[in-house]
Amino acid sequence: xxxxxxAAKYWDGEVDLxxxxxxxxxxxQNAAKIKDVSSVIxxxxxxxxxxxxxxxxKIVEMLSNNYQVILAAHSWFSRNFLPxxxxxxxxxxxxxxxxxxxNNVYTRAIYAGNVHAKIQSxxxxxxxxxxxxxxxxxxxxxxDAKIIKKDTPPxxxxxxxxxxxxNKSDRPALIDAKIVISGGRSLGSxxxxxxxxxxxxxxxxxxxxxxxxxxxxxxxxxxxxxxxxGVVVAPELYMxxxxxxxxxxxxxxxxxxxxxxxxxxxxATIFQFADYGLVADLFDAIPExxxxxxx
Amino acid sequence: xxxxxxxxxxxxxxxxxxxxxDGSDVDIDGIKMGINPFDENALEEALRxxxxxxxxxxxxxxxxDSKNEDVLRHGLAxxxxxxxxxxxEEYLQPLGVAKVLKGLVEKEKxxxxxxxxxxxxxxxxxxxxMLAGLLNYPQGTFVSKIEIDNNKLIVTREIDGGTNxxxxxxxxxxxxxxxxxxxxxxxxxxxxxxxKKIIEKFKVSELASDTSTQLELLEVSVPPSRKxxxxxxxxxxxxxKLKDNEGIRL
Ligand SMILES: Cc1cc2nc3c(=O)[nH]c(=O)nc-3n(C[C@H](O)[C@H](O)[C@H](O)COP(=O)(O)OP(=O)(O)OC[C@H]3O[C@@H](n4cnc5c(N)ncnc54)[C@H](O)[C@@H]3O)c2cc1C
Numbered sequence: 001x002x003x004x005x006x007a008a009k010y011w012d013g014e015v016d017l018x019x020x021x022x023x024x025x026x027x028x029q030n031a032a033k034i035k036d037v038s039s040v041i042x043x044x045x046x047x048x049x050x051x052x053x054x055x056x057x058k059i060v061e062m063l064s065n066n067y068q069v070i071l072a073a074h075s076w077f078s079r080n081f082l083p084x085x086x087x088x089x090x091x092x093x094x095x096x097x098x099x100x101x102x103n104n105v106y107t108r109a110i111y112a113g114n115v116h117a118k119i120q121s122x123x124x125x126x127x128x129x130x131x132x133x134x135x136x137x138x139x140x141x142x143x144d145a146k147i148i149k150k151d152t153p154p155x156x157x158x159x160x161x162x163x164x165x166x167n168k169s170d171r172p173a174l175i176d177a178k179i180v181i182s183g184g185r186s187l188g189s190x191x192x193x194x195x196x197x198x199x200x201x202x203x204x205x206x207x208x209x210x211x212x213x214x215x216x217x218x219x220x221x222x223x224x225x226x227x228x229x230g231v232v233v234a235p236e237l238y239m240x241x242x243x244x245x246x247x248x249x250x251x252x253x254x255x256x257x258x259x260x261x262x263x264x265x266x267x268a269t270i271f272q273f274a275d276y277g278l279v280a281d282l283f284d285a286i287p288e289x290x291x292x293x294x295x
Numbered sequence: 296x297x298x299x300x301x302x303x304x305x306x307x308x309x310x311x312x313x314x315x316x317d318g319s320d321v322d323i324d325g326i327k328m329g330i331n332p333f334d335e336n337a338l339e340e341a342l343r344x345x346x347x348x349x350x351x352x353x354x355x356x357x358x359x360d361s362k363n364e365d366v367l368r369h370g371l372a373x374x375x376x377x378x379x380x381x382x383x384e385e386y387l388q389p390l391g392v393a394k395v396l397k398g399l400v401e402k403e404k405x406x407x408x409x410x411x412x413x414x415x416x417x418x419x420x421x422x423x424x425m426l427a428g429l430l431n432y433p434q435g436t437f438v439s440k441i442e443i444d445n446n447k448l449i450v451t452r453e454i455d456g457g458t459n460x461x462x463x464x465x466x467x468x469x470x471x472x473x474x475x476x477x478x479x480x481x482x483x484x485x486x487x488x489x490x491k492k493i494i495e496k497f498k499v500s501e502l503a504s505d506t507s508t509q510l511e512l513l514e515v516s517v518p519p520s521r522k523x524x525x526x527x528x529x530x531x532x533x534x535x536k537l538k539d540n541e542g543i544r545l
Contacts (some may be wrong), residue, residue: 025413050459053424053434080436083389083424092390095419095465105513110418111312115321116518122509158433161450164459173456204545212473222439222474223456228418229473237543247311254521258541260533275524275541278533288530293545 003135004073005034011069014038015138017145020059022049028147035139039146039208047155052163053081060085062153064125074129074232082129088113091123096131103225112228113251133175133234133255167221174207175223179237182209182226182253183219186242186282190219196243197281200290209233211249227252242282245270296350296465298341299405300375301396302334302357306367307418311414314515319513330366333411335373339472340441341409342374349443352376354403358383358395365493371489372481377493381502388435389417391506395424398502401429412437412470423470433463462530463508466475 001016008015008162014295016039017031028042043059060070064085070080086093099107106128139223144198157210174180181204183197192207201208210220212227225231228248238256250273253259261274266283273278278285306312315322344350354377356372357363367378369512381395388452413420426432439450439458448463453472477496499506528531537543 003373018445052461053427053436055429076437079420080424080434080454083421084428084434085426086421087390087428090390092388092510093419093421094510095421108418109518110515111321111416112308113308113419113518114311117515118513120511120513122511140464158431159435159461159463162460163412164454164457166454166457184356216474222453229413237537237541248308258537258543259521259524260537271522271526273521275521276453276533276536277524277526278528278530279526281528285530289534289545292530292534 001031001073002034002137002140003034003132004071004130006138007097007100007130007135008069008071009036009138013068016041016067017062018060020048020051020056021041022046023279028057028154029066032145032147033141033143034145035141036141037143037145039148042147043148043152045152045155048152050161051077051081051113052156052159052161053084054158055153056081057084057088058153058156061088064089067125069128071126071128073132078129079140082127084224086127089125089127091125092117092121093127093129094121095129096130097128098134109251112247113254114247126138126224141148146166167223171201172205172207174209174226174231174233177205177207177233177235179204179206179239180209180226180233180235180253180256181206181239181241181283182243183214183241184211184243185217185219187214187219193219196286200286203293205292207235207240209242240270240274241286244268245273296344296407297352297403297405298344298350298354298407299400299403299410300338300341300353300355301339301368301392301408301410301422302335302355302366302370303331303364303411303414303416304357304359305331305414307419308332308415314517318514318516320512328362328365331411331414331416333413333471333473335411335478336473336475337409337411337469338370338373338375339476340471341407342479343476344407344441344443345374350407354379356381356396356399356406358387358392358499359454362386367494368486368489368492369481371492372485373479374485377495378492379497381497381499383506385501385506387499387506388508389419389421389425390501390508392422393429394503394506395499396422396426397429399497400426400466402502407465408432408468410468410470412472422468423468427468428467430466433467435461435463435467435469437472438469439472440476441475442470
């Protein structure tokens with residue numbers, strides 16, 4: 001959110017924040033302290049506790065008249081409902097914007113990141129999701145925004161929420177972590193993810209990532225998949241352990257500051273993207289790293 | 296129950312697409328093309344619902360020029376009952392596609408519309424949600440499991456950090472994740488048979504009056520890519536280099 005606010009500041013207009021949910025008072029109060037936010041618009045309701053696309057779209061549609069630009073972080077949350085808003089407003093949505101330029105021109109990646117496209121939008125409302133890892137965090141305090149509570153429209157009742165499963169972990173979230181260590185299918189089992197990678201991950205305070213092949217094989221949970229169809233990360237240090245370096249994986253980590261690859265195949269594609277490559281068996285190298293940093 | 300599955304013809308996922316020399320667009324001449332993987336999952340799921348006697352008729356639809364007949368025939372070979380080509384020489388943006396599909400939905404009245412959650416070329420991930428918005432239908436995006444109970448859809452879908460489960464009435468729009476299933480292989484005799492089937496055709500103008508958008512593609516380029524760095528010979532050297540060159544102390 002802090003990065004979306006700095007993206008919004010590209011236009012020199014007032015920036016309002018929209019908060020939707022149940023008991024949003026605290027969230028709104030905290031949001032009001034963010035520098036450069038003019039107003040925090042708050043919608044509260046029991047049916048907004050687990051926000052559904054149909055209800056979120058209705059609210060944004062209601063507000064849309066007042067805004068020339070509507071943006072959100074590129075996440076499963078925004079990707080779920082903003083296209084719905086776009087269609088209702090008869091405008092286009094530009095997803096995963098890497099760069100904002102003059103005159104409503106945006107750069108975004110297409111073809112699995114192999115090509116960048118510059119697109120101009122002449123829509124009266126610019127609707128965007130932002131590739132947050134490429135934007136700065138805005139100043140988090142010093143602001144004093146108005147909080148405006150609006151009447152929540154009734155539930156659309158098109159879908160109903162049944163349950164959710166959030167995989168909690170004590171580790172930092174993938175997108176915020178300074179260090180990300182990702183394992184590939186070569187780990188061979190869920191147990192090896194635990195026994196080989198986890199001790200290192202926890203010792204250096206990293207987040208754990210995985211390739212799609214590792215997730216598909218059941219070695220790692222869904223939500224830690226890094227790549228085009230998973231999470232996009234840009235940490236200070238990304239370590240790819242037994243990862244081949246497929247297009248779709250590289251898409252999710254290529255903006256990391258420093259990349260380390262450990263692979264026993266000297267010709268593995270991942271080495272083309274790594275600042276430091278170590279040709280080694282991961283089952284030797286990882287315990288060795290662990291041992292050396294202990295000393 | 297009638298199911299409509301929208302499928303797109305895109306580049307093979309292994310292909311590295313490059314811009315044309317003048318940077319006006321991408322160069323996809325001669326590139327291996329096929330059905331968008333997520334759309335294939337959508338179709339596979341429709342077939343499985345029919346195999347469980349939960350669906351009666353499955354129609355695949357694609358928008359584009361006559362080359363799109365190959366993905367439609369692939370869909371027929373996988374087991375779709377009918378195939379529709381909506382002829383368009385122009386490359387439509389998601390909003391345009393959603394408007395055309397809305398026109399088709401109003402004609403065909405499917406109970407369930409299945410699409411892939413995104414296409415490998417544009418990576419937009421919008422068409423399903425847009426279609427649901429235009430129709431005011433319930434939507435279930437990024438779906439990894441579909442069940443039907445008492446005529447209600449129960450879907451498991453991806454959210455940030457996990458999954459949730461939603462329930463909805465039909466008609467509805469769902470978009471498929473790769474995790475939904477493992478698409479079947481197409482057998483050669485089925486492909487031969489699919490060649491003989493009729494592909495129904497519509498013109499874009501028969502289904503939607505205006506498919507234009509306010510977007511203009513100005514330029515495509517190759518992004519700056521990471522350069523390969525150095526190989527280190529040992530774990531010790533790796534840790535030293537990280538510390539000395541990058542200021543990273545593990
Ligand atoms: C539509 C689509 C979307 C996709 N999206 C994603 C995505 O978001 N994220 C993603 O990651 N993938 C994605 N993929 C899959 C991607 O194409 C690759 O298949 C996948 O990334 C490969 O995973 P991997 O590197 O673990 O496995 P492999 O390609 O099997 O590579 C294993 C690597 O481990 C090395 N190795 C083996 N044993 C050892 C050892 N003992 N020590 C050291 N190294 C060892 C091997 O040399 C090899 O390089 C997608 C694919 C498609 C079609």
